[in-house]
Amino acid sequence: MAITIKTPEEIEGMRKACRLASQVLDYITPFVVAGAKTIDLDQKMNEFIVANGAVSACLGYAPKGFTPYPGATCISINHVVCHGIPSEKTLKKGDILNIDVTVILNGYYGDTSRMFTVGNKVSVAAKHLVDATYECMWRGIDAIAPGKPLNAVGIACERVARAEGLSVVHEYGGHGIGRNFHEDPFVCHYDTGDNRIILQPGMIFTVEPMLNAGRRHITELSDGWTVVTVDRSLSAQWEHTVLVTENGYEVLTLSEGYPALPDFVKDKVTL
Ligand code: MF3
Ligand code: CO
Ligand code: CO
Numbered sequence: 001m002a003i004t005i006k007t008p009e010e011i012e013g014m015r016k017a018c019r020l021a022s023q024v025l026d027y028i029t030p031f032v033v034a035g036a037k038t039i040d041l042d043q044k045m046n047e048f049i050v051a052n053g054a055v056s057a058c059l060g061y062a063p064k065g066f067t068p069y070p071g072a073t074c075i076s077i078n079h080v081v082c083h084g085i086p087s088e089k090t091l092k093k094g095d096i097l098n099i100d101v102t103v104i105l106n107g108y109y110g111d112t113s114r115m116f117t118v119g120n121k122v123s124v125a126a127k128h129l130v131d132a133t134y135e136c137m138w139r140g141i142d143a144i145a146p147g148k149p150l151n152a153v154g155i156a157c158e159r160v161a162r163a164e165g166l167s168v169v170h171e172y173g174g175h176g177i178g179r180n181f182h183e184d185p186f187v188c189h190y191d192t193g194d195n196r197i198i199l200q201p202g203m204i205f206t207v208e209p210m211l212n213a214g215r216r217h218i219t220e221l222s223d224g225w226t227v228v229t230v231d232r233s234l235s236a237q238w239e240h241t242v243l244v245t246e247n248g249y250e251v252l253t254l255s256e257g258y259p260a261l262p263d264f265v266k267d268k269v270t271l
Pocket of ligand 2: 111175206208
């Protein structure tokens with residue numbers, strides 16, 4: 001499958017879907033507190049998505065070899081790397097969690113995730129992991145420019161992980177996105193040494209590094225979805241959907257409630 005170059009109309013459709021995905025996270029932020037059940041957060045987000053004329057891309061999603069995904073979003077707590085299924089489990093002080101939202105609006109997919117911390121007494125190691133993974137994602141995004149190899153993203157992400165003593169998950173990565181959830185290319189968050197894919201204006205893909213505090217290895221639970229670290233060390237992830245432009249990049253999954261941007265992108269990125 002080839003990497004598609006999006007038309008101006010498709011780009012406009014993607015801007016709308018992506019902004020809505022980010023707004024879902026703005027909306028849920030005040031509810032991410034100790035005692036909240038993840039199934040209730042999921043239900044709230046699904047209602048917000050539907051109220052805004054969209055549907056969840058995750059609900060019922062069933063790639064080959066998978067059972068249909070039962071949630072509207074993914075909520076991955078502590079050592080859960082990704083694809084955490086919303087459940088009766090309640091959040092507790094000190095937890096770190098990722099909420100990953102993908103909406104379909106007018107046929108276009110918008111995909112983004114953020115980390116949250118529960119209470120104000122998160123461990124130093126957990127806070128470091130969350131913050132370093134944020135920097136990792138933004139360094140990866142900031143490496144995007146037309147004419148550069150896609151691998152520049154992986155190189156930039158891996159540099160941050162190494163400097164911070166964290167490991168990069170290899171099995172999952174970013175992906176092209178548009179009128180489909182997962183398109184080419186597959187975006188590695190480490191240096192693959194493969195410089196064959198050259199970025200071109202109009203490409204849209206996600207940058208979504210997963211970093212572990214311990215070893216990079218992962219395993220899937222028997223529910224067929226939940227991915228955890230083998231060593232049960234903490235894992236973090238942030239995600240944006242990004243357009244390659246004539247001069248650089250445009251981050252599509254931003255909205256009013258987005259957290260503070262790192263200094264090195266402040267004058268290049270607008271909410
Ligand atoms: N949003 C995830 C991604 O970034 C995919 C979740 S698939 C689901 O690609 F079925 F688990 F929701
Ligand atoms: Co994604
Ligand atoms: Co996602």
